[in-house]
Amino acid sequence: MNMEKDDMTTQANAATLSAGTEQKAKLGLGSIWQKYGTLGILILLVVISSALSPQFFLTRDNLVQVLLQSSVMILLACGVFFTILIAGIDLSVGSMLALTGMVSAQLTVAGMPFWLAILLGGVLLGAMLGAINGVLVNVTQLHPFIITLGTMAIYRGLTLIISDARSVFGFDPRFSDIVAGHILGIPVPVLIAVVVSGFLYFLARFTKLGRNIYALGGNAQAAWFSGINIKLHTLMVFIISGVCAGVAGVVTVARTGAAEPNAGTGFETFAIASAIIGGTSFFGGRGAVTGVVVGGLIIGVINNILNIMNVQSYYQQIVMGALIIGAVTADKLFGRKK
Numbered sequence: 531m532n533m534e535k536d537d538m539t540t541q542a543n544a545a546t547l548s549a550g551t552e553q554k555a556k557l558g559l560g561s562i563w564q565k566y567g568t569l570g571i572l573i574l575l576v577v578i579s580s581a582l583s584p585q586f587f588l589t590r591d592n593l594v595q596v597l598l599q600s601s602v603m604i605l606l607a608c609g610v611f612f613t614i615l616i617a618g619i620d621l622s623v624g625s626m627l628a629l630t631g632m633v634s635a636q637l638t639v640a641g642m643p644f645w646l647a648i649l650l651g652g653v654l655l656g657a658m659l660g661a662i663n664g665v666l667v668n669v670t671q672l673h674p675f676i677i678t679l680g681t682m683a684i685y686r687g688l689t690l691i692i693s694d695a696r697s698v699f700g701f702d703p704r705f706s707d708i709v710a711g712h713i714l715g716i717p718v719p720v721l722i723a724v725v726v727s728g729f730l731y732f733l734a735r736f737t738k739l740g741r742n743i744y745a746l747g748g749n750a751q752a753a754w755f756s757g758i759n760i761k762l763h764t765l766m767v768f769i770i771s772g773v774c775a776g777v778a779g780v781v782t783v784a785r786t787g788a789a790e791p792n793a794g795t796g797f798e799t800f801a802i803a804s805a806i807i808g809g810t811s812f813f814g815g816r817g818a819v820t821g822v823v824v825g826g827l828i829i830g831v832i833n834n835i836l837n838i839m840n841v842q843s844y845y846q847q848i849v850m851g852a853l854i855i856g857a858v859t860a861d862k863l864f865g866r867k868k
Contacts, residue, residue, distance in 0.1 A: 617814030660772020
């Protein structure tokens with residue numbers, strides 16, 4: 531009898547040890563994925579792209595083009611990052627980009643100084659649109675997916691109404707010369723993306739607001755018991771998303787030289803993909819702005835190499851969808867449990 535009990539105890543200890551070993555291995559994989567997974571993907575893509583197009587991909591002009599294409603995605607993704615950080619989402623960023631860009635262009639055409647048009651039509655309007663999203667989420671208590679799905683359609687409709695579904699151009703040339711120009715050979719949109727992402731990195735890592743947002747995403751109930759104003763912080767993350775979309779709208783108009791009513795269509799997919807691929811947990815409470823920037827660069831490299839290979843844009847949508855599914859699956863398999 532005693533021998534049987536000893537055997538059962540030994541088996542139980544072995545099973546416990548095996549489970550503990552598996553858990554440690556999982557946590558180890560999760561730690562490696564969180565720290566180096568996104569950067570590894572970017573390096574791998576650069577190597578593959580260089581091999582597929584060795585005489586074109588690594589040229590200075592093409593690399594600058596990749597950074598330019600990535601700059602708008604990074605701006606949008608940095609805003610979406612904060613909404614995902616609280617286990618929410620913002621599907622309206624593409625429509626906010628179009629509306630803020632359109633209003634900025636129209637204000638300039640109407641005679642307003644271009645810098646004031648950028649401030650009011652881009653930054654301030656973006657903040658107001660984001661605030662509307664946040665207020666609706668707080669008042670209705672509906673998931674941000676539902677709210678921003680609705681405002682995505684509303685903001686796009688407003689863009690079509692105020693523009694009569696027509697492009698707006700012929701505004702102050704200084705608008706494009708300054709916002710889409712170069713400083714010391716570096717494109718201004720890239721510098722804007724660097725400054726905005728750097729500020730948001732500081733905000734997330736070193737301020738009370740950032741710590742509270744992480745806490746809210748990690749455990750909303752515990753955050754509430756800790757005295758964190760959940761509604762205020764929810765409002766703030768959507769304002770941040772709106773401002774980022776407004777800046778992206780201004781950059782887009784400056785780069786193209788015209789405000790298009792359909793600008794930014796589908797960009798919410800790229801922004802979400804950038805954030806998720808960049809290591810932001812879709813379940814909230816975990817992620818970093820640096821990872822989002824790398825995620826945006828990954829999207830830029832993928833789009834660039836597909837364009838080089840003359841792959842139609844329809845296939846790019848398939849690639850983005852597959853990447854989102856893969857990144858969320860990896861987070862669920864290897865991510866640390868909260």
